[in-house]
Amino acid sequence: MVQLLRKGAVICLGLRQLIDGGFSIDNVAAIPSKALLVTEPLSYRSPIYDRREDHLYKLAADPAGMMYTATATARKNNLKLYHEAMASQANPLPYTYENQVYSNGLSSNRPPFTFNTQNWESAAKERLSDEAYGYLWGSAGTRETEDNNRAEFKKWGILPSRLVPDPVTSLKTNLFGEEYDFPIAIAPVGVQQLFHRDGEIATATAARKESVTYILSTASCTSTEKVAEANGGGSRWYQLYWPDNEHNNITASLLNRAKQNGYKVLVVTLDTFVLGWRPSDLDHAFNPFLRPDHIGVELGLSDPVYHKYYEEKFGKPVEADLSPAIAEWVRILFSGISHSWEDLKFLQQHWDGPIILKGIQTIADAQRAVAAGVQGIVVLNHGGRQQDGVVSTLAVLPEIVEAVGDRLEILFDSGIRSGADIAKALALGAKMVLIGRPYVYGLALGGEEGVRHVLRSLLGELQLTLHLSGIKSVSQKDLNRSVVRRTGF
Ligand SMILES: Cc1cc2nc3c(=O)[nH]c(=O)nc-3n(C[C@H](O)[C@H](O)[C@H](O)COP(=O)(O)O)c2cc1C
Secondary structure, three states: OHHHHHOOOEEEOOHHHHHHOOOOOOOHHHOOOOOEEEOOOOOOOOHHHHHHHHHHHHHHOOOOOOOHHHHHHHHHHHHHHHHHHHHHOOOOOOOHHHHHHHHHHHOOOOOOOOOOHHHHHHHHHHHOOHHHHHHHHOOOOOOHHHHHHHHHHHOEEEOOOOOOOOOOOEOOEEEOOEEEOOOEEEOOOOOHHHOOOOHHHHHHHHHHHHOOEEEEOOOOOOOHHHHHHHHOOOOEEEEEOOOOHHHHHHHHHHHHHHHHOOOOOEEEEOOOOOOOOOHHHHHOOOOHHHOOOOOOOHHHHOOHHHHHHHHHHHOOOHHHOHHHHHHHHHHHHOOOOOOOHHHHHHHHHHOOOOEEEEEEOOHHHHHHHHHHOOOEEEEOOHHHOOOOOOOOHHHHHHHHHHHHOOOOEEEEEOOOOOHHHHHHHHHOOOOEEEEOHHHHHHHHHHHHHHHHHHHHHHHHHHHHHHHHOOOOEOOOOOOOHHHEEEOOO
Protein backbone atom coordinates (compact mmCIF):
# COMPACT_ATOMS: atom_id res chain seq x y z
CA MET A 1 0.00 0.00 0.00
CA VAL A 2 2.82 2.35 0.83
CA GLN A 3 4.19 1.64 -2.64
CA LEU A 4 0.88 2.60 -4.22
CA LEU A 5 0.75 5.82 -2.27
CA ARG A 6 4.26 6.64 -3.34
CA LYS A 7 2.99 6.51 -6.88
CA GLY A 8 0.36 9.11 -6.00
CA ALA A 9 -2.63 6.78 -5.85
CA VAL A 10 -5.91 7.81 -4.28
CA ILE A 11 -6.74 5.21 -1.69
CA CYS A 12 -9.85 4.83 0.42
CA LEU A 13 -9.60 2.52 3.35
CA GLY A 14 -10.20 2.21 7.07
CA LEU A 15 -7.79 2.92 9.84
CA ARG A 16 -7.15 -0.69 10.67
CA GLN A 17 -6.21 -1.57 7.11
CA LEU A 18 -4.09 1.52 6.98
CA ILE A 19 -2.11 0.50 10.01
CA ASP A 20 -1.96 -3.11 8.93
CA GLY A 21 -0.78 -1.90 5.53
CA GLY A 22 2.40 -0.63 7.13
CA PHE A 23 1.63 3.08 7.03
CA SER A 24 3.67 4.86 9.68
CA ILE A 25 5.37 8.04 10.66
CA ASP A 26 8.64 6.68 9.32
CA ASN A 27 7.60 6.19 5.73
CA VAL A 28 5.15 9.02 5.17
CA ALA A 29 7.74 11.59 4.17
CA ALA A 30 8.54 9.67 1.01
CA ILE A 31 4.96 9.91 -0.25
CA PRO A 32 4.22 12.71 -2.74
CA SER A 33 1.74 15.27 -1.59
CA LYS A 34 -0.63 14.75 -4.50
CA ALA A 35 -1.51 11.33 -3.11
CA LEU A 36 -4.75 11.46 -1.23
CA LEU A 37 -5.60 9.22 1.62
CA VAL A 38 -9.18 9.00 2.78
CA THR A 39 -9.99 7.26 6.01
CA GLU A 40 -12.93 7.16 8.34
CA PRO A 41 -12.91 9.86 11.04
CA LEU A 42 -10.02 9.62 13.42
CA SER A 43 -12.49 9.74 16.26
CA TYR A 44 -12.85 6.01 15.58
CA ARG A 45 -10.00 4.54 17.56
CA SER A 46 -10.22 1.07 18.88
CA PRO A 47 -8.48 0.87 22.23
CA ILE A 48 -6.82 -2.32 21.00
CA TYR A 49 -5.08 -0.37 18.30
CA ASP A 50 -4.18 2.52 20.52
CA ARG A 51 -0.45 2.50 20.34
CA ARG A 52 -0.25 2.12 16.59
CA GLU A 53 -2.95 4.68 16.01
CA ASP A 54 -0.83 7.17 17.86
CA HIS A 55 1.27 7.04 14.72
CA LEU A 56 -1.68 8.32 12.79
CA TYR A 57 -2.15 11.22 15.09
CA LYS A 58 1.45 12.14 14.58
CA LEU A 59 1.00 11.77 10.84
CA ALA A 60 -1.94 14.12 11.00
CA ALA A 61 0.37 16.84 12.18
CA ASP A 62 3.12 15.87 9.74
CA PRO A 63 4.15 18.63 7.35
CA ALA A 64 3.89 16.16 4.46
CA GLY A 65 0.18 16.80 4.84
CA MET A 66 -0.78 13.31 3.78
CA MET A 67 -3.42 12.82 6.39
CA TYR A 68 -4.66 16.33 6.37
CA THR A 69 -7.84 15.82 4.39
CA ALA A 70 -8.94 12.94 6.48
CA THR A 71 -8.03 14.58 9.75
CA ALA A 72 -9.69 17.90 9.05
CA THR A 73 -12.87 16.08 8.07
CA ALA A 74 -12.66 13.96 11.15
CA ARG A 75 -12.25 16.99 13.38
CA LYS A 76 -15.20 18.68 11.71
CA ASN A 77 -17.39 15.60 12.06
CA ASN A 78 -16.34 15.21 15.61
CA LEU A 79 -17.11 18.83 16.44
CA LYS A 80 -20.45 18.63 14.66
CA LEU A 81 -21.53 15.61 16.69
CA TYR A 82 -20.30 17.32 19.80
CA HIS A 83 -22.25 20.50 18.98
CA GLU A 84 -25.39 18.46 18.49
CA ALA A 85 -24.90 16.72 21.79
CA MET A 86 -24.28 20.02 23.56
CA ALA A 87 -27.32 21.64 22.03
CA SER A 88 -29.58 18.72 22.82
CA GLN A 89 -29.32 19.18 26.55
CA ALA A 90 -29.93 22.68 27.72
CA ASN A 91 -28.53 23.19 31.17
CA PRO A 92 -28.45 19.60 32.41
CA LEU A 93 -27.27 18.69 35.86
CA PRO A 94 -23.59 19.40 35.24
CA TYR A 95 -22.35 16.01 36.36
CA THR A 96 -24.36 14.40 33.53
CA TYR A 97 -21.79 15.80 31.11
CA GLU A 98 -19.71 12.78 32.07
CA ASN A 99 -22.46 10.31 31.07
CA GLN A 100 -23.04 12.19 27.86
CA VAL A 101 -19.39 12.00 26.87
CA TYR A 102 -19.18 8.28 27.63
CA SER A 103 -22.33 7.51 25.69
CA ASN A 104 -21.09 9.56 22.71
CA GLY A 105 -17.96 7.44 22.92
CA LEU A 106 -20.06 4.38 22.14
CA SER A 107 -20.72 5.83 18.70
CA SER A 108 -17.02 6.57 18.24
CA ASN A 109 -17.39 10.25 19.03
CA ARG A 110 -14.62 11.66 21.13
CA PRO A 111 -14.81 15.08 22.75
CA PRO A 112 -12.87 17.69 20.80
CA PHE A 113 -11.49 19.31 23.96
CA THR A 114 -9.49 17.75 26.73
CA PHE A 115 -10.94 17.18 30.17
CA ASN A 116 -7.51 17.51 31.66
CA THR A 117 -7.89 20.97 33.14
CA GLN A 118 -4.12 21.36 33.54
CA ASN A 119 -3.70 20.97 29.78
CA TRP A 120 -6.05 23.74 28.70
CA GLU A 121 -3.31 26.32 29.01
CA SER A 122 -0.75 24.45 26.88
CA ALA A 123 -3.39 23.60 24.27
CA ALA A 124 -4.41 27.26 24.06
CA LYS A 125 -0.76 28.28 23.78
CA GLU A 126 -0.45 26.28 20.57
CA ARG A 127 -3.24 28.29 19.01
CA LEU A 128 -2.38 31.81 20.12
CA SER A 129 0.18 34.31 18.96
CA ASP A 130 3.06 34.85 21.39
CA GLU A 131 1.63 38.26 22.25
CA ALA A 132 -1.90 37.01 22.93
CA TYR A 133 -0.68 34.05 24.94
CA GLY A 134 1.73 36.28 26.86
CA TYR A 135 -1.09 38.65 27.74
CA LEU A 136 -3.36 35.83 28.90
CA TRP A 137 -0.84 33.77 30.81
CA GLY A 138 1.24 36.71 31.97
CA SER A 139 1.50 37.77 35.59
CA ALA A 140 3.43 40.45 37.41
CA GLY A 141 7.16 40.09 38.06
CA THR A 142 8.34 36.57 38.82
CA ARG A 143 4.77 35.18 38.94
CA GLU A 144 5.19 34.49 42.64
CA THR A 145 1.67 35.71 43.42
CA GLU A 146 0.14 33.30 40.96
CA ASP A 147 2.30 30.49 42.30
CA ASN A 148 1.14 31.40 45.82
CA ASN A 149 -2.47 31.24 44.65
CA ARG A 150 -2.05 27.73 43.32
CA ALA A 151 0.10 26.49 46.21
CA GLU A 152 -2.53 27.45 48.77
CA PHE A 153 -5.19 25.24 47.20
CA LYS A 154 -2.93 22.24 47.72
CA LYS A 155 -2.73 22.99 51.43
CA TRP A 156 -6.42 22.25 51.89
CA GLY A 157 -8.03 18.84 51.59
CA ILE A 158 -11.71 17.93 51.25
CA LEU A 159 -13.07 15.50 53.84
CA PRO A 160 -15.49 12.89 52.49
CA SER A 161 -18.47 11.69 54.47
CA ARG A 162 -19.74 8.14 53.86
CA LEU A 163 -23.11 6.34 53.66
CA VAL A 164 -25.02 9.54 52.92
CA PRO A 165 -27.89 8.50 50.64
CA ASP A 166 -28.76 12.06 49.49
CA PRO A 167 -29.50 12.94 45.89
CA VAL A 168 -26.79 14.69 43.92
CA THR A 169 -25.60 18.00 45.40
CA SER A 170 -27.66 21.09 44.59
CA LEU A 171 -25.42 23.84 43.21
CA LYS A 172 -28.01 26.60 43.50
CA THR A 173 -26.94 29.60 45.49
CA ASN A 174 -28.54 32.80 46.75
CA LEU A 175 -26.93 36.17 46.34
CA PHE A 176 -28.45 39.61 46.91
CA GLY A 177 -31.89 38.03 47.24
CA GLU A 178 -31.65 36.28 43.85
CA GLU A 179 -31.29 32.58 43.16
CA TYR A 180 -28.43 31.58 40.85
CA ASP A 181 -28.24 28.12 39.26
CA PHE A 182 -24.53 27.82 39.93
CA PRO A 183 -22.03 29.29 42.40
CA ILE A 184 -19.64 30.40 39.67
CA ALA A 185 -19.42 33.40 37.37
CA ILE A 186 -17.37 34.33 34.32
CA ALA A 187 -14.67 36.70 35.64
CA PRO A 188 -14.43 39.97 33.72
CA VAL A 189 -11.73 39.58 31.09
CA GLY A 190 -10.99 42.31 28.60
CA VAL A 191 -9.86 42.13 24.96
CA GLN A 192 -11.42 38.73 24.29
CA GLN A 193 -11.08 39.08 20.53
CA LEU A 194 -7.39 38.64 21.10
CA PHE A 195 -8.14 34.99 21.89
CA HIS A 196 -10.93 34.20 19.44
CA ARG A 197 -12.54 36.23 16.69
CA ASP A 198 -15.98 35.88 18.36
CA GLY A 199 -14.60 37.26 21.64
CA GLU A 200 -17.17 38.41 24.19
CA ILE A 201 -20.10 37.32 22.02
CA ALA A 202 -18.91 33.71 22.21
CA THR A 203 -18.39 33.88 25.97
CA ALA A 204 -21.65 35.68 26.74
CA THR A 205 -23.56 33.17 24.61
CA ALA A 206 -21.83 30.24 26.29
CA ALA A 207 -22.61 31.72 29.71
CA ARG A 208 -26.30 32.01 28.86
CA LYS A 209 -26.43 28.45 27.53
CA GLU A 210 -24.74 27.08 30.63
CA SER A 211 -26.72 29.31 33.01
CA VAL A 212 -23.60 30.93 34.42
CA THR A 213 -23.39 34.65 35.23
CA TYR A 214 -21.40 36.71 32.72
CA ILE A 215 -19.42 39.73 33.97
CA LEU A 216 -18.72 42.22 31.22
CA SER A 217 -15.36 43.99 31.40
CA THR A 218 -15.05 47.70 30.65
CA ALA A 219 -12.09 46.67 28.48
CA SER A 220 -14.24 44.65 26.09
CA CYS A 221 -14.02 44.50 22.32
CA THR A 222 -17.81 44.41 22.10
CA SER A 223 -20.26 47.03 23.31
CA THR A 224 -22.41 46.75 26.44
CA GLU A 225 -25.48 46.53 24.19
CA LYS A 226 -24.22 43.82 21.84
CA VAL A 227 -23.04 41.63 24.69
CA ALA A 228 -26.44 42.01 26.36
CA GLU A 229 -28.07 40.90 23.14
CA ALA A 230 -25.88 37.79 22.92
CA ASN A 231 -26.44 37.05 26.60
CA GLY A 232 -30.21 37.47 26.12
CA GLY A 233 -32.14 36.02 29.04
CA GLY A 234 -28.90 35.08 30.84
CA SER A 235 -27.63 36.58 34.07
CA ARG A 236 -25.14 39.40 33.58
CA TRP A 237 -23.19 41.85 35.72
CA TYR A 238 -21.04 44.80 34.74
CA GLN A 239 -17.41 45.35 35.77
CA LEU A 240 -16.26 48.94 35.91
CA TYR A 241 -12.79 50.20 35.18
CA TRP A 242 -13.46 53.45 36.92
CA PRO A 243 -12.65 56.68 35.01
CA ASP A 244 -10.99 59.36 37.11
CA ASN A 245 -13.21 61.83 39.01
CA GLU A 246 -12.78 64.47 36.36
CA HIS A 247 -14.80 62.20 34.08
CA ASN A 248 -17.70 61.32 36.35
CA ASN A 249 -20.14 62.04 33.54
CA ILE A 250 -18.51 59.28 31.48
CA THR A 251 -18.72 56.92 34.47
CA ALA A 252 -22.41 57.77 34.84
CA SER A 253 -22.94 57.01 31.16
CA LEU A 254 -21.21 53.61 31.41
CA LEU A 255 -23.36 52.72 34.43
CA ASN A 256 -26.51 53.92 32.77
CA ARG A 257 -25.88 51.83 29.66
CA ALA A 258 -25.24 48.77 31.84
CA LYS A 259 -28.46 49.34 33.77
CA GLN A 260 -30.51 49.89 30.62
CA ASN A 261 -29.19 46.64 29.22
CA GLY A 262 -30.01 44.33 32.09
CA TYR A 263 -26.68 44.12 33.96
CA LYS A 264 -27.86 43.52 37.53
CA VAL A 265 -24.77 43.91 39.73
CA LEU A 266 -21.92 46.43 39.53
CA VAL A 267 -18.43 45.01 40.08
CA VAL A 268 -15.86 47.75 40.67
CA THR A 269 -12.26 46.71 40.08
CA LEU A 270 -10.00 48.51 42.56
CA ASP A 271 -6.56 47.12 41.79
CA THR A 272 -6.06 48.18 38.18
CA PHE A 273 -5.88 51.97 38.03
CA VAL A 274 -2.62 51.28 36.21
CA LEU A 275 -1.48 48.08 34.46
CA GLY A 276 0.86 45.89 36.51
CA TRP A 277 4.52 45.18 35.76
CA ARG A 278 4.18 42.20 33.40
CA PRO A 279 7.38 40.91 31.85
CA SER A 280 5.55 38.80 29.24
CA ASP A 281 3.93 41.93 27.78
CA LEU A 282 7.03 44.06 28.22
CA ASP A 283 9.12 41.47 26.35
CA HIS A 284 6.75 41.75 23.40
CA ALA A 285 6.38 45.51 23.82
CA PHE A 286 2.69 44.65 23.70
CA ASN A 287 -0.18 46.61 25.19
CA PRO A 288 -3.40 45.24 23.67
CA PHE A 289 -5.26 48.50 24.19
CA LEU A 290 -2.82 50.40 22.01
CA ARG A 291 -2.91 47.99 19.09
CA PRO A 292 -3.69 49.52 15.72
CA ASP A 293 -6.75 47.28 15.34
CA HIS A 294 -8.32 48.92 18.40
CA ILE A 295 -9.53 46.05 20.51
CA GLY A 296 -10.59 46.32 24.13
CA VAL A 297 -11.83 49.89 23.79
CA GLU A 298 -15.30 49.38 22.35
CA LEU A 299 -17.10 50.61 25.46
CA GLY A 300 -15.44 53.99 24.95
CA LEU A 301 -15.86 54.04 21.20
CA SER A 302 -19.56 53.31 21.59
CA ASP A 303 -20.18 55.80 24.39
CA PRO A 304 -22.00 59.01 23.41
CA VAL A 305 -20.76 60.97 26.44
CA TYR A 306 -17.15 60.04 25.66
CA HIS A 307 -17.65 61.13 22.04
CA LYS A 308 -19.01 64.48 23.18
CA TYR A 309 -16.19 65.00 25.67
CA TYR A 310 -13.55 64.15 23.07
CA GLU A 311 -14.94 66.42 20.42
CA GLU A 312 -15.21 69.33 22.84
CA LYS A 313 -11.68 68.88 24.14
CA PHE A 314 -9.85 68.14 20.88
CA GLY A 315 -12.05 69.92 18.39
CA LYS A 316 -12.57 66.87 16.18
CA PRO A 317 -14.78 63.79 16.37
CA VAL A 318 -13.45 60.46 17.65
CA GLU A 319 -13.79 58.98 14.14
CA ALA A 320 -11.51 61.65 12.65
CA ASP A 321 -8.45 59.91 14.04
CA LEU A 322 -9.04 56.82 16.15
CA SER A 323 -5.57 56.31 17.60
CA PRO A 324 -5.38 59.49 19.73
CA ALA A 325 -9.04 59.05 20.72
CA ILE A 326 -8.25 55.56 21.97
CA ALA A 327 -5.11 56.69 23.75
CA GLU A 328 -7.22 59.30 25.57
CA TRP A 329 -9.82 56.66 26.51
CA VAL A 330 -7.13 54.36 27.90
CA ARG A 331 -5.61 57.27 29.85
CA ILE A 332 -9.00 58.00 31.42
CA LEU A 333 -9.56 54.37 32.43
CA PHE A 334 -6.05 53.68 33.71
CA SER A 335 -5.17 57.10 35.05
CA GLY A 336 -2.38 55.86 37.33
CA ILE A 337 -4.05 57.34 40.45
CA SER A 338 -6.44 55.35 42.59
CA HIS A 339 -9.89 56.53 43.62
CA SER A 340 -10.63 56.96 47.33
CA TRP A 341 -13.21 55.29 49.59
CA GLU A 342 -15.11 58.58 49.55
CA ASP A 343 -15.55 58.33 45.78
CA LEU A 344 -17.73 55.25 46.18
CA LYS A 345 -20.62 57.55 47.03
CA PHE A 346 -20.78 58.68 43.44
CA LEU A 347 -21.22 55.09 42.26
CA GLN A 348 -23.85 54.46 44.91
CA GLN A 349 -25.79 57.49 43.72
CA HIS A 350 -25.68 56.30 40.12
CA TRP A 351 -26.30 52.58 40.56
CA ASP A 352 -29.43 51.22 42.18
CA GLY A 353 -28.45 47.53 42.41
CA PRO A 354 -25.84 45.71 44.48
CA ILE A 355 -22.23 46.93 44.29
CA ILE A 356 -19.28 44.57 44.73
CA LEU A 357 -15.68 45.71 45.21
CA LYS A 358 -13.20 43.50 43.33
CA GLY A 359 -9.67 43.27 44.66
CA ILE A 360 -9.94 43.12 48.48
CA GLN A 361 -7.11 41.23 50.23
CA THR A 362 -7.15 42.42 53.85
CA ILE A 363 -9.52 42.51 56.82
CA ALA A 364 -8.99 46.27 57.09
CA ASP A 365 -10.18 46.90 53.53
CA ALA A 366 -13.06 44.46 53.96
CA GLN A 367 -14.16 46.44 57.01
CA ARG A 368 -13.89 49.67 55.04
CA ALA A 369 -16.12 48.10 52.40
CA VAL A 370 -18.70 47.32 55.07
CA ALA A 371 -18.46 50.88 56.37
CA ALA A 372 -18.87 52.23 52.85
CA GLY A 373 -22.15 50.33 52.60
CA VAL A 374 -21.42 48.16 49.56
CA GLN A 375 -23.14 44.81 49.26
CA GLY A 376 -20.21 42.55 48.44
CA ILE A 377 -16.49 42.09 47.90
CA VAL A 378 -14.42 39.84 45.68
CA VAL A 379 -11.39 38.62 47.56
CA LEU A 380 -8.67 38.45 44.92
CA ASN A 381 -5.25 39.53 43.77
CA HIS A 382 -6.11 39.71 40.06
CA GLY A 383 -4.60 36.27 39.44
CA GLY A 384 -1.16 37.72 40.21
CA ARG A 385 -1.32 40.02 37.20
CA GLN A 386 -1.01 43.26 39.11
CA GLN A 387 1.60 42.74 41.85
CA ASP A 388 4.33 40.22 42.40
CA GLY A 389 5.00 38.67 45.80
CA VAL A 390 1.47 39.17 47.12
CA VAL A 391 -0.21 36.86 49.60
CA SER A 392 -2.44 34.21 48.02
CA THR A 393 -6.15 34.88 47.81
CA LEU A 394 -7.21 31.61 49.43
CA ALA A 395 -4.88 32.25 52.37
CA VAL A 396 -6.70 35.45 53.34
CA LEU A 397 -10.22 34.27 52.53
CA PRO A 398 -10.99 32.57 55.89
CA GLU A 399 -9.93 35.56 58.02
CA ILE A 400 -11.91 37.99 55.86
CA VAL A 401 -14.98 35.74 56.03
CA GLU A 402 -14.63 35.58 59.78
CA ALA A 403 -14.30 39.35 60.09
CA VAL A 404 -17.12 40.53 57.79
CA GLY A 405 -18.86 37.47 56.32
CA ASP A 406 -22.09 38.23 58.15
CA ARG A 407 -22.26 41.80 56.87
CA LEU A 408 -21.73 41.50 53.12
CA GLU A 409 -21.49 38.83 50.44
CA ILE A 410 -18.01 37.46 49.85
CA LEU A 411 -16.95 36.20 46.44
CA PHE A 412 -13.65 34.58 45.56
CA ASP A 413 -11.39 34.81 42.54
CA SER A 414 -7.80 33.91 41.54
CA GLY A 415 -6.28 30.53 40.94
CA ILE A 416 -9.38 28.40 40.37
CA ARG A 417 -8.39 25.57 38.01
CA SER A 418 -10.72 22.69 38.89
CA GLY A 419 -14.04 21.73 40.42
CA ALA A 420 -12.24 20.74 43.61
CA ASP A 421 -10.74 24.25 43.83
CA ILE A 422 -14.24 25.72 43.65
CA ALA A 423 -15.38 23.35 46.39
CA LYS A 424 -12.53 24.47 48.66
CA ALA A 425 -13.17 28.19 48.14
CA LEU A 426 -16.89 27.72 48.84
CA ALA A 427 -16.10 25.64 51.93
CA LEU A 428 -13.86 28.42 53.21
CA GLY A 429 -16.73 30.88 53.03
CA ALA A 430 -17.08 32.27 49.50
CA LYS A 431 -20.63 32.55 48.20
CA MET A 432 -19.58 32.58 44.57
CA VAL A 433 -16.36 31.93 42.71
CA LEU A 434 -15.17 33.71 39.58
CA ILE A 435 -13.54 31.65 36.85
CA GLY A 436 -10.73 33.52 35.09
CA ARG A 437 -8.05 32.16 32.77
CA PRO A 438 -9.54 28.64 32.31
CA TYR A 439 -12.55 29.84 30.33
CA VAL A 440 -10.31 32.09 28.23
CA TYR A 441 -8.23 29.01 27.37
CA GLY A 442 -11.53 27.39 26.36
CA LEU A 443 -12.37 30.43 24.25
CA ALA A 444 -9.01 30.15 22.48
CA LEU A 445 -9.56 26.43 21.89
CA GLY A 446 -13.05 26.54 20.48
CA GLY A 447 -14.93 29.83 20.85
CA GLU A 448 -18.37 29.40 22.36
CA GLU A 449 -18.08 25.60 22.48
CA GLY A 450 -14.71 25.81 24.16
CA VAL A 451 -16.08 28.08 26.89
CA ARG A 452 -19.08 25.79 27.37
CA HIS A 453 -16.78 22.83 27.71
CA VAL A 454 -14.75 24.54 30.42
CA LEU A 455 -17.84 25.61 32.36
CA ARG A 456 -19.42 22.18 32.11
CA SER A 457 -16.23 20.45 33.09
CA LEU A 458 -15.69 22.61 36.15
CA LEU A 459 -19.31 22.38 37.27
CA GLY A 460 -19.54 18.66 36.56
CA GLU A 461 -16.43 17.96 38.58
CA LEU A 462 -17.60 20.27 41.37
CA GLN A 463 -20.94 18.52 41.61
CA LEU A 464 -19.46 15.02 41.68
CA THR A 465 -16.76 16.02 44.16
CA LEU A 466 -19.36 17.36 46.57
CA HIS A 467 -21.75 14.46 46.00
CA LEU A 468 -18.99 11.97 46.71
CA SER A 469 -18.36 13.83 49.95
CA GLY A 470 -21.99 13.51 50.99
CA ILE A 471 -22.58 17.27 50.79
CA LYS A 472 -26.18 18.20 50.06
CA SER A 473 -25.83 21.71 48.74
CA VAL A 474 -23.43 24.61 48.35
CA SER A 475 -25.15 26.61 51.07
CA GLN A 476 -23.02 27.37 54.10
CA LYS A 477 -24.99 24.99 56.33
CA ASP A 478 -23.77 22.03 54.22
CA LEU A 479 -20.53 23.28 52.68
CA ASN A 480 -18.34 24.97 55.28
CA ARG A 481 -15.07 24.73 57.19
CA SER A 482 -16.07 21.34 58.64
CA VAL A 483 -15.65 19.65 55.24
CA VAL A 484 -12.06 20.78 54.63
CA ARG A 485 -8.87 20.39 56.58
CA ARG A 486 -5.64 22.31 56.27
CA THR A 487 -3.05 19.69 55.46
CA GLY A 488 0.06 21.75 54.78
CA PHE A 489 1.79 24.99 55.76
C1 LIG B 1 -6.39 38.20 29.94
C2 LIG B 1 -7.03 38.72 31.20
C3 LIG B 1 -7.74 39.91 31.14
C4 LIG B 1 -8.36 40.39 32.29
N1 LIG B 1 -9.13 41.51 32.20
C5 LIG B 1 -9.78 41.96 33.30
C6 LIG B 1 -10.67 43.07 33.20
O1 LIG B 1 -10.88 43.62 32.13
N2 LIG B 1 -11.28 43.48 34.34
C7 LIG B 1 -11.07 42.88 35.56
O2 LIG B 1 -11.64 43.30 36.56
N3 LIG B 1 -10.26 41.81 35.66
C8 LIG B 1 -9.63 41.33 34.56
N4 LIG B 1 -8.85 40.21 34.65
C9 LIG B 1 -8.76 39.50 35.93
C10 LIG B 1 -9.84 38.40 36.03
O3 LIG B 1 -11.10 38.99 36.18
C11 LIG B 1 -9.58 37.49 37.23
O4 LIG B 1 -9.56 38.27 38.38
C12 LIG B 1 -8.27 36.72 37.12
O5 LIG B 1 -8.17 36.14 35.84
C13 LIG B 1 -8.22 35.64 38.18
O6 LIG B 1 -7.02 34.94 38.13
P1 LIG B 1 -6.92 33.47 37.47
O7 LIG B 1 -7.27 33.65 36.04
O8 LIG B 1 -5.49 33.09 37.67
O9 LIG B 1 -7.87 32.58 38.19
C14 LIG B 1 -8.23 39.70 33.52
C15 LIG B 1 -7.52 38.51 33.55
C16 LIG B 1 -6.94 38.00 32.42
C17 LIG B 1 -6.22 36.69 32.48
